Structures are given as C-alpha cells and as structure tokens.
Amino acid sequence: MKKEEIFEYVKKQYGTVPEYLWAQSPDNAVLRHKNGKWYAVVMTVEKSKLGLEGKDPVDIMDVKCDPDMTNMIIQTYGFLPGYHMNKQHWITILLDGSVSEAKTLDFLDMSYDLIDGAGRKEENVSGLQ
Template sequence: MKKEEIFEYVQKQYGTIPEYLWSKSPDSAVLRHKNGKWYAVIMTVEKSKLGLEGKESVDIMDVKCDPDMTNLVIQTHGFLPGYHMNKQHWITILLDGSVSKAKILDFLDMSYDLIGGAGRKENK
C-alpha cells in the first residue's frame, strides 16, 4: 500500500490530512487524531536504520499498538518495533508490499481508536 492511498483513506475515514513537520524530512508526515494526538507517522527511511539489509530507502508507517500485542506483532514479517517511538506502544509497518492493505488499514484504525481512548483497559 502506498502512502498516498493511506492519506486518501484517512481523509475519507477520519477527515485527517497529513502534516509535514520536519524540514529535514519533507516526505515525513504525521496523522493527528481530532484530539490533537498523533495516531500515525509516515516516513521514508534507509533500510539499515531499521535493522534490515540494504542501503535503499523504504516507506514505513508507525502506529500505536496495544502493548499486549506488540511483541507478537513484531514477530510477523513486515512489522518492526516502532522506529523513533516508544517500542512498547508503537510498531512500524513496512509499506513495501510485505503487509496486505487490509492489515495496514486494520492497524491504522486500531491506532486511531487507541489514541481516541477507545480500547483502553479498565484497571483491575
């Protein structure tokens, strides 16, 4: 799934438009929940910075993830610990075709819900 498709989806689904915050990374965009918090960051990074083989760049998306799921998810091909984020609460999804569009959108929706407060566990 290409980042342009993600931007189209979040515009229709949540009314979100990408924000480009960093002059040194003009291709990197933040997606904000209506409450102002980030629910996704889309970046282009060198594979080696992600612990992958190669010097070429790859598009990635960081999304918030339920901490109970994070360790399991990052063992799946195409998913990594959150790049430049809290690795307990964020995961990185490769946007290189290794993860299906349906899965990408599921994780994007989950991140949006987690940021919005839905899905928070009650204290036991």
C-alpha cells in the same frame, strides 16, 4: 500499500490530512487525531536504520499498538518495533507490499481508536456515575 493511498483513506475515514513538520524530512508526515495526538507517522527511511539489509529507502508507517500485542506482532514479517517511538506502544509497518492493505488499514484504525481511547473511557465513567 502506498502512502498516498493511506492519506486518501484517512481523509475519507477521519477527515485527517497529513502534516509535514520537519524541514529536513519534507516527505515525512504525521497523522493527527482530532484530539491533537498523533496516531500515525509516515516516513521514508534507509533500510539499515530499521535493522534490515541494504541502504535503499523504504516507506514505513508507525502506528500505536496495544502493548499486549506488540511483541507478538513484531515477530511477523513486515512489522518491526516502532521506529523513533516507544517500542512498547508503537509498531512500524513496512509499506513495501509485505503487509496486506487490509492488515495495514486494520492497524491504522486500531491506532486511531487507541489514541481516542482516553476520551471514551472518560465518557464511559461519566455515564456510569
């Protein structure tokens, strides 16, 4: 899945537009939840920085992940520990075709929901009281 397709999806699904925060990395973008927190980071990095062979650049997406699932998921090809993020709570997905579009979007949606989770818990608690 290409990053442009991800940007189209999140605009349609969540009304999110990519934010380009780093002058030294103008192609790297953050996707921010309406609550202000990041739910994904889309970057281009050198393969060797991810522990992969080669110095070619590769597009990746970091997403928040349920910590109970992280260790299992990163055993699957195309998934890595979160690059430049908390490796217990974030995973990196290679955007080189090794992960299907459906799985990529599932993890993106899960990340969005996890970021939204704090607000939902408060609503649920207040609804019970």
